[in-house]
Amino acid sequence: MSFPIPIWFLFVLWAAYFCLVALPRRRRASRRLPPGPPREYFIGNLRQMPTEKAPLVFHEWARKYGDILYLELPGQSIVVLDSLQAAEDLLDMRSAIYSDRPKFRLYELFGWTSSLTGLPYGKKLAKHRQMHQSYLTRQKCVDYMPMQLQEARDLVRNLVSSEPAGYETCLSRFATGIITQIVSGHKIESDDDPYLRISKMALESLVRAEGTPGGTTMDFFPFLQYFPRWFPGTHYATVANRWRPTVRELYNYSVQSVKDKRDSGDATPSFILSQLNEMETCDKETEEDEEDLKGTAGSMFAAGESTTWSALSVFVLAMVLHPEYQLKAQEELDKVIGTARLPEFADRESLPYVECVYQEVFRWAPGVPLGVPHRCMEDNIYRGTMIPAGSIVYANIKGMCLDENTYWNPTAFSPQRYLPKPNGRGEPYFPAKFGFGRRVCTGQYLADNSIWIAVATLLAACTIINAVDADGKVIVPDGSMSYGLMSHPNEYRCVVKPQTAQIERMMMDRDAL
Ligand code: HEM
DSSP, X not given: OOXXXXXXXXXXXXXXXXXXXXXXXXXXXXXXXXOOSOOBTTTBTTTTOOSSSHHHHHHHHHHHHOXXXXXXXXXXXXXXXXXXHHHIIIIITTTTTSXXXXXXXXXXXXXXXXXXXXXXXXXXXXHHHHHHHHHHOHHHHHHTHHHHHHHHHHHHHHHHTSOGGGHHHHHHHHHHHXXXXXXXXXXXXXXXXXXXXXXXXXXXXXXXXXXXXXXXXHHHOGGGGGSOTTSTTOHHHHHHHHHHHHHHHHXXXXXXXXXXXXXTTOOOSOHHHHHHHHHHHTTOOOHXXXXXXXXXXXXXXXXXXXXXXXXXXXXXXXXXXXXXHHXXXXXHHHHHHOSSSOOOGGXXXXXXXXXXXXHHHHHHSOSSTTOSOEEOOSOEEETTEEEOTTOEEEEOHHHHHTOTTTSSSTTSOOGGGGSOTTXXXXXXXXXXXXXXXXXXXXXXXXXXXXXXHHHHHHHHHEEEEXXXXXXXXXXXXXXXXXXXXXXXXXXXXXXXXXXXXXXXXXXXXXXXX
16 A cells, blocks of 8 residues: 655655744744853863862853853753742742752762752652751751850860861861761761761762762763773762762661660660651651661751861951951950850850851852752743743852952951941842751851851960961962852861950860869
């Protein structure tokens, strides 16, 4: 039987449809996309995608193309929001369709699986967030203040008795100390505590992995992990083999150690214990529940430890670079609380300049510079442009902090910018340091208290000064940062000295604190 319509005719029809309908529609759609750097055929912006300092590169592009940038990688559209207004309009106001996450294959490769931070929008996310929030509300965080106060004083004691090379360890130990007590009720007392060893290695992966979170070559081409190591883009697979076992160990160790303590009657209150007790009351402890518990506990460690550590490291760096602001904060402390005691949480409202220093730490060098990427779930129009469903959406927090319309000389560390005029410039604190919408940081109240008390205590008890080299020459840190999912100051040197003999005596006398 012969075919009724000749093949050539079908081909002509298809070509006509393609040229007259499909192609113009595609062109029209692409004209309505937000602006961005020109794309190449097939690979889009693949070759331009930054592998380091992504927030700064995106901010530069935003200055050229506008505060909503569109980028394309093979099979993946990317939108970068470089202004607070755009991020609030989309991630806060349209949170019902902007609260998904892309798949973080790289971090999964590192072992961070079933972690709240990477969960897609849905029931499991709601369950994990509810688990976190039941333990981290603003009200609940008041109960942790005495512990945080004690940890801040231990931090000062550790710093002043440490060699400069050990300062970063002291700062990270403060962060680990707090989160470990919250998550597992365990107080770190010695340098060889298993939590210190495991979490140091596990968290390295979050701080040191350069590249755009969710947007590295490994995220888009996961098969690269099976390629030989000399192949471009495969280096992450090598480091993943080192990091993965420790991340898993952190997951397992925290839950198992609380179970052991509970069984021997030694358990102290903690997030894991409260969840285990709840499971027992409901008479259900399925494998899934146990994995959820490990994921929520692991994400508290992952998200809580490195961010707190980074903020403190940024604070110390800023004080080395700006002794004048350190002095001003210390004068305020001397005037308001005197030198006979150290600051307490109740003093916070009476210390506006210390507050300015604290707030400027987050704006000057935000710890999560590109936020944690969101994923848009539906096509939607914003300011006349089309944001396609499935786009990865980066809130460029670093870019927003550099907004010249809001912040005068935005790259400068300048706490007095927040003071009311005429003493300052009356600029607003950066309001989105903890992210946006339904994915806002679950640890914001805990983090706020931990970092404030550490900053206030360090300012009251110590002086942070430049180190000198072997020839007696002052070493000035270059102030550079690493940019992965988290940002952290690159290695720098300084000296932390007790501020007065009186404080020094107090620091040595634990009971006096
Ligand atoms: C300096 C301290 C901290 C900063 C600057 C910070 C910042 C952020 C940011 C920007 C996000 C992304 C929010 C978004 O997607 O829009 C986030 C998410 C998150 N943070 Fe924090 N954070 C800090 C401390 C903490 C602490 C102490 C904890 C836990 C105890 C924590 C737990 C989380 C979790 C679980 C998420 C993921 C939430 C989700 O995906 O739904 N963070 N944080």
